[in-house]
Each structure stands twice: as structure tokens, then as C-alpha cells.
Amino acid sequence: MLNFNDVSVEFETTQSKIVAVDHVTLDIQKQNFVCFVGPSGCGKTTLLNAAAGLVMPSTGTIRYDGQLRKGFNKDIGYVTQTETLFPWRTAAENVGLALELQNLPRSEINERVDRYMSLVGLRNFQDHYPRQLSGGMRRRAALARTWIYEPETVLMDEPFGALDEQLKLSMQKQLLDLWERNRSTIVFVTHDLAEAVTLADQVVVFTSRPARIKAVKTIDLPRPRDPYRIHFSKEVQSICAELWELLEDELRETVQ
Ligand SMILES: Nc1ncnc2c1ncn2[C@@H]1O[C@H](COP(=O)(O)OP(=O)(O)OP(=O)(O)O)[C@@H](O)[C@H]1O
Numbered sequence: 337m338l339n340f341n342d343v344s345v346e347f348e349t350t351q352s353k354i355v356a357v358d359h360v361t362l363d364i365q366k367q368n369f370v371c372f373v374g375p376s377g378c379g380k381t382t383l384l385n386a387a388a389g390l391v392m393p394s395t396g397t398i399r400y401d402g403q404l405r406k407g408f409n410k411d412i413g414y415v416t417q418t419e420t421l422f423p424w425r426t427a428a429e430n431v432g433l434a435l436e437l438q439n440l441p442r443s444e445i446n447e448r449v450d451r452y453m454s455l456v457g458l459r460n461f462q463d464h465y466p467r468q469l470s471g472g473m474r475r476r477a478a479l480a481r482t483w484i485y486e487p488e489t490v491l492m493d494e495p496f497g498a499l500d501e502q503l504k505l506s507m508q509k510q511l512l513d514l515w516e517r518n519r520s521t522i523v524f525v526t527h528d529l530a531e532a533v534t535l536a537d538q539v540v541v542f543t544s545r546p547a548r549i550k551a552v553k554t555i556d557l558p559r560p561r562d563p564y565r566i567h568f569s570k571e572v573q574s575i576c577a578e579l580w581e582l583l584e585d586e587l588r589e590t591v592q
């Protein structure tokens with residue numbers, strides 16, 4: 337579905353040149369759930385930006401569904417790391433925006449907004465403006481805003497990073513339930529190894545900057561998975577330990 341072929345990304349600033357992504361080749365299969373883990377600043381967001389068509393690779397190609405795409409790819413929903421809601425719109429108006437742009441009937445928009453806001457636990461906050469919501473609530477509204485139009489591929493950059501443990505598990509469960517139903521292709525960046533193992537078919541481990549693929553670990557845990565039940569299980573913990581071993585040296589390089 338999403339194919340990175342020998343992709344490198346370089347940024348030039350006035351003082352220096354930074355290589356963020358270095359010769360990444362990776363095939364993400366249709367309807368798979370793939371998690372990216374790697375040290376802070378290694379190039380994960382850059383890779384998502386490139387997949388979405390927001391950043392041009394310096395070398396290599398990215399194909400979507402077999403095709404080279406130019407510019408922003410509308411088939412891909414992207415929950416960015418620094419997602420912001422429009423401050424002048426209520427939470428519901430933010431969540432329903434994509435459906436409004438599709439000119440769907442108001443009754444359908446209202447029904448779907450209600451459904452997706454319930455899914456992220458914001459049913460009673462539809463009329464609140466972003467400034468009247470907590471940070472975690474704004475994050476959840478941003479998720480609903482992307483999920484609501486059911487894109488065939490979704491990129492999510494640390495979507496649950498700011499949420500407390502309890503809420504995180506609940507959001508993981510909602511996401512997996514949704515994905516079991518619509519089977520979109522998902523690329524999900526996280527620093528939480530247990531989260532990656534709980535969610536993913538494959539976990540891609542990146543090196544410290546520039547991002548190269550250090551390993552791709554297939555997670556064979558049976559589905560459907562219940563995050564509440566498996567998060568602290570021996571199976572998940574033992575895969576986390578394996579991933580940690582791969583990451584440890586890289587993290588040491590990031591924070592010296
Ligand atoms: N537009 C840009 N111009 C210059 N440098 C950039 C730009 N975007 C990213 N970088 C640099 O590229 C490198 C990778 O950044 P990126 O945001 O991809 O990291 P990341 O893996 O997502 O980190 P984190 O886990 O902290 O979010 C960093 O050194 C960053 O400073």
C-alpha cells in the first residue's frame with residue numbers, strides 16, 4: 337500500500353545540512369497496522385511527512401497503491417504530532433469539518449460527529465471551544481476529526497503520547513475496534529514499546545538520526561487483541577524486552 341524505496345531526506349538550513357532519513361526501504365502492506373519506534377529526533381515524523389506528500393525525498397521514491405504521487409495525498413489521513421483544532425470552531429464543528437467539505441447532508445454529519453465523539457469520550461463536550469478543553473481532550477478531538485472520514489490509510493504521530501495510562505488503554509481499544517471493522521492501513525509512531533506491541537502487526541525500529549531501519553519485528557499475537565488484558569502480559573513484556581535491546585544503544589547515542 338505504501339512503499340518506500342531507498343528514501344533519504346535532507347534538510348538544508350543556513351548553517352548546516354541535516355540528513356534526517358537515510359536510505360529507507362520499507363513495504364507497508366494494505367490493511368496492516370505498522371508501528372514506528374526510534375529515538376527522539378531520529379526522523380520518524382519526517383518519514384510520515386514524506387509519506388503524506390508534505391516533504392519531498394532527496395533521493396528514492398514513495399509509492400502509494402503502486403503509484404507515484406505528487407503533492408499532498410488526499411487518500412491518507414494524517415494525525416500530526418502538533419495537531420491543532422481551529423479555535424473559532426466548537427469541538428463538534430472541528431470534528432465534522434471534513435464531512436462539511438464533502439457536502440454531506442447535515443443530518444448525516446450530526447449522526448457521525450455524535451458517533452465519533454462518543455468513541456473518543458467527548459460526547460458531552462461537542463459545544464465546547466478548543467480553549468475550553470483539556471490538552472488530552474483536544475488530542476482526542478483531533479483523532480475523531482481524522483477517523484470520522486474513514487481514510488483508507490491513516491498516519492498517526494504519537495497520538496496517545498500525552499494521555500494518562502488509563503485513557504491510553506481505552507483509546508488503544510477504541511482504535512483496534514475501529515480498525516477490526518474498517519481495516520484501514522495504519523502507520524503509528526510511538527515511544528511506548530508496549531503500545532507498539534499491543535497494536536501492531538509489525539514494529540519498525542529506527543536508528544538514531546539519520547533514521548535507518550534497524551529491525552522489523554513481526555508481532556504474532558492473536559487478534560482481536562484487548563489492550564486491557566494483554567498490556568501487562570508476559571508475552572507483550574518479553575517482546576518489549578527484545579525491542580528494548582535493539583533500541584538501547586540508539587537511545588544512548590541520542591542522550592549522552
Ligand atoms: N523542516 C525542517 N528543517 C530542518 N530540519 C528539520 C526539519 N524537520 C525536521 N528536521 C530535523 O530532522 C531531524 C528529524 O526530525 P523528526 O521530527 O523527523 O524526528 P522524530 O523522530 O519525529 O522525533 P520525535 O520522536 O522527537 O518526534 C531532526 O534533527 C530535526 O531537527
Ligand SMILES: [Mg+2]
Nearest residue numbers: 380381417493
Ligand atoms: Mg516526531
